[in-house]
Amino acid sequence: MQVLRLGDHGSAVAEIRALLAGRGLLVDASASNGSHASSLPAQTSSAQSPWSPPDAVFDEACDRAVRAFQQERGLIVDGIVGYATYTALREASYRLGARILLYRLAAPMTGDDVATLQSRLQNLGYYHGLVDGIFGDVTHTALGSYQTEYGLQSDGICGPSTLRSLERLGTRVTGGSPHAIREEEYVRKSGPQLTGKRILIDPGDEAPIGDENAILWDLAARLEGRMSAAGMETFLSHDAKTVPTDDDRIRVANLADVDLMISLRTGHYANEKANGVAGFYFGTTHGSYSTIGRNLAGYIQREIVARTGMLDCRTHARTWNILRSTRMPVVVIEAGYITNTRDADALSNPDVRDTIAEAVLVAVKRLYLMGENDRPTGTYTFAELLEAEHVTG
Template sequence: MTTEPTYRRGDSGPAVAAIRERLARLGLIDAGSIPAQGEPVFDEAVETAVRHFQQTRRTTVDGMVTPGTMRLLEEASWRLGDRDLTPAADPPFGDDVAELQRSLLTLGFDCGRVNGAYDPTTVGAVREFQRNVGLPATGVTDLATVQALNRLNRRMAHGGLLHAMRESEAIQSAGPALPGKTLVLDPGHGGPDSGVGAGGLIEAEVVFDIADRVKTRLEKLSVTTYMSHGPGGSPDDRRRAEKANELGADLLISLHCDAHSNPAASGVAAFYYGNDRFGHSSPTGERFAGLVQREITARTGLANLGTHGMTWDVLRYTQMPAVRIELGYLTSPHDAALLASQRFRESCADAIVIAVQRLYLPPESDSPTGVLRLAELRAQ
């Protein structure tokens, strides 16, 4: 299996030339800075531009062009109408698809999440739109379809609320009882990809152990619970999201640990799907991220680093609310000591399960953070 390269400051060659050209087309570096002769270099200006691009895309900001960042640069080069979007087993991705999805949602056609993927849900919404405006319902977004969208959207307000409303309604209609619900736990990394390691701890082992404790607790509450992979597996994030979609999960919870060059970096953070560029996010994911974040900090003493919208694949491509939790820094002596503790891992598992229950409780039945106990859930 070949591994796609990562480009960083000091690199040069044709791939770096392509990176500079894409950044210039996006207006992030001066097009005149690309040398006419000689090999373009990945210099400080390119690194700064890459960091800015990553920040605007709500992805990991490291200034390096990983395969994921390279894919995002390619997606950013498309505008709606640049190409025909055709249904395919390997669907097109790009900003043009995200523009299309936002337009469809504005007009009331449910294409699911604004994720930039021309997936079956989006194709179905395009066909429905085409039928409504008298175009052949081919599912192909061609020039005539784009022109029809533009004519109607000029009169409409900014979209994206339809999916948010339906997501919130789905939680309310599911009812407060946990039995019958389906949840996917996604321990980060796995197999040959062990994640970060420090303080005698390995990320993949820590998060798999905590995920297994969560699974045991949820199954005792009659929640159908799956792992995204076994101890020896390491699917990419998109495949993890696809598995959750195939299982028809109600929630996905991804568990990770963090690392930093500064050993003082410490605390827990939670992430949900949020895309400022296209004005779209997962309101239920945001609410659940807040619940699980507060429960963990209240029960473990970890510093609260807040909740944040991101566009990582495991959040972007799930059809259900999803969160990713960074359970402390292995490079922090304080956090590492906690993560090595069986008591801490038990408390984390309890916090996650209680946050799941609180997500489904109506406001009048909810409890303050840190108060509800697992035994009370079993008694219900």
């Protein structure tokens, strides 16, 4: 799609402004057309113009509104409307009841209306997945079960009769997310040992800078070696010769049927002073998040910061597609800013990469220990971990 930013104009900008106005983030420009038109170049108010100022101008007010929306939805806050931001704006415009919802295998329906439906089904005890706004097979099955129990046609389609039925009912389940309970129970049942755990390591970015991917591939190799030594089954999302899109990585992850996915990246920022380590996991404004993703991100963040002394940029919930569309808990680690000289120099040091790899492995172990027989952050060594796993060699 067309990428829009400050200074652009046209019908596509008019659509963006309308979507932002619909969320209350931007005043409808047409209501104050006279007060703004005089500040625009004379040619823009010509009858020959294919767009109408100021409601089709990406001005500073629109830029601020886009950034506010991006912040609200857990997107990268850059004021640029690309594919991710446009898709999120469209999804945010849907309200439950405005359209019929159904399961489409090739192109699943997405939107805030789907998230609202998932929340209602979850509160009634039928839906046990993440409230992610994606109408997938789990949502379809949950809706069908609800329809069967309440004497509706069990077709998994949310139309007028199903909506009326949902509106008449209250809440059955409170006090916790069924998905979170299931995630934690799965980890608990799998036991504290790392042996046999299946991990997908995803190194590199879609738009690498300089030696970024070479550094991350080396880090991935060091992490893979340590995980294999601990008895884990490790997989890579792609080979070193390719730079796949996030959609490609998601497809591989979902086909691999792994327990966890760890995506290794570095931060990019125009101001080279930006530095530090950050972790990201799936979480939404609907209050739904991956409990295991959040826990693992926190463990990794604390271990890396304690062992390297890099700036702690904390962990954050995000709705990035690589976090949202995967079937297993996923953590994205930004192990320093490649655009910062100090961070880049540190990441270029093999000893630092060794330290980060060990920190990630220990964090995964902490996840499965679930607080039992734990060690203070930054003190659990690789040798101790191998001894705990009863691995020799």
